[in-house]
Amino acid sequence: MIILPKEDLIAVPALTASGDQAKPERKRNQRGEGDKLRAEIIDAALRLLDQQPHSELSLRAVAREVGVTAPAIYPHFPRREDMIAEVVRVSWAGLAREMERADARARAKSPRDRLKAQARAYIRYATASPTRYETLFGFQNRYMVSTVFDQTPAAGAILAVRAAVVRCIDAGYTPIMPANDLGLLILSFLHGRVALAQSTPGWRFSTPQSVTRLVEDAISAVLTEPLPA
Numbered sequence: 001m002i003i004l005p006k007e008d009l010i011a012v013p014a015l016t017a018s019g020d021q022a023k024p025e026r027k028r029n030q031r032g033e034g035d036k037l038r039a040e041i042i043d044a045a046l047r048l049l050d051q052q053p054h055s056e057l058s059l060r061a062v063a064r065e066v067g068v069t070a071p072a073i074y075p076h077f078p079r080r081e082d083m084i085a086e087v088v089r090v091s092w093a094g095l096a097r098e099m100e101r102a103d104a105r106a107r108a109k110s111p112r113d114r115l116k117a118q119a120r121a122y123i124r125y126a127t128a129s130p131t132r133y134e135t136l137f138g139f140q141n142r143y144m145v146s147t148v149f150d151q152t153p154a155a156g157a158i159l160a161v162r163a164a165v166v167r168c169i170d171a172g173y174t175p176i177m178p179a180n181d182l183g184l185l186i187l188s189f190l191h192g193r194v195a196l197a198q199s200t201p202g203w204r205f206s207t208p209q210s211v212t213r214l215v216e217d218a219i220s221a222v223l224t225e226p227l228p229a
Helices: 034-049 059-066 080-105 111-128 130-138 155-170 179-199 208-222
Strands: none
Touching: 034 059, 034 080, 034 130, 059 080, 080 111, 080 130, 080 155, 111 130, 111 155, 111 179, 111 208, 130 179, 155 179, 179 208
């Protein structure tokens, strides 16, 4: 059984809606507070997404969650796809932040252990809300396609892993391939292992502990320790 280090046992950002509890009456935004409503819309969409797949998410349901009428959403998101695209961007950014925070908390450890901390943060994020995680890869929108890397939703997570890989190489670890390719390989393996676990719930190899163990073993295999001097 794998026991995660205490520094990795952080509270995952709230992923559940308020449930059956009565919501307080929403105060009308003042003039010029349109950005506040936009943020409330995305927060509401994320809460609902933690309970249902993105294919069932509607503007009307989000409006009810926020406490506004559906037409109030249209100036911010004219179409349902526009809202979900923003949810995907926000979710990828949140995943990248969790990975970077895990890396920073492990800064006293070896470079490879810091990379493993990022991987554990990724797994925690994915398992905390499978429906939200599925949306990162399952929602396709032509407006999200960009030829500028920094504008792609997954850029933050890719750069975080690449930086960790470069740090390992600089410290003398031996990679099986160049840093850019290895970073993408690690992220691809992470996603594939998580997706396999989520598609086979209940199996012994689908537990978060099993997923974490295999991912950490894989990282050790693709970045071998420096030889003793």
